Amino acid sequence: MKIQLKRLNNDYxxxxxxxxxxxxxxDNKSEPNPQGASPMELLLMGIAGCSGIDIVMILKKQQLEMTGFEMEVEGARVEGAIPNVFTGIHLKIFIDGDIPANKATRAVDLSLEKYCSVAKMLEKTATITSEVILNGKPVNN
Structure with a gap:
């Protein structure tokens, strides 16, 4: 895996x-008009994407088709800490469709506890929690 980075302006x-x-x-989120996501936002996007792929794949393997899937991810950091790593990450997963609640929560748990490489890396500094909203209603894990 290889990434190329190129500076596009005189700032960040x-x-x-x-x-x-x-x-x-x-870009640097403290700039007046940022032209991209911050590196820390990209980490949150990474765990959302990684876990999202896992959850969809797990449910598809069980022949359970969703009619909707969304996720909100919020990261908590200690103000002023250097380095300012995430200490907590919360995933709120919205699933719509004819999916049994236990299958939905199991797919989320398997992703975060076993399959999502991003979650496994971030859990070294952050407590990762999740909640599932199935067809508009919270599901108890």
């Missing part, structure tokens, strides 16, 4: 490109 706006040519813009 960067363009990154992977080996397939996919482009992601990064």
């Amino acid at each position: 706006h960067f363009e990154t490109v992977n080996e397939r040519g996919d482009v992601v813009h990064l």
Whole structure:
């Protein structure tokens, strides 16, 4: 795996490109008009994407099709700490469809506890929690 990074202005706006040519813009979130996500936001996007892929794959393998899937991820950091790592990450997963509650929560648990490489890396500094909202209603884990 290889990423190229190129500075695009005289400040902190960067363009990154992977080996397939996919482009992601990064910037310093404290700039007046950031032109991309911050590196820490990208980590939250990474755990959302990684876990999302796992959850969809697990449910598909069980021949359970969703009609909707969304996720909100919130990261907590200690203000002023250096380095300012995430100490807590919470995933709120919204699943719609004819999915049994126990299958939905099991898919989320398997992702975060076993399969999601991003979660396994981030859990070294952050407590990772999750909640499932199935067809608009919270599910107890």
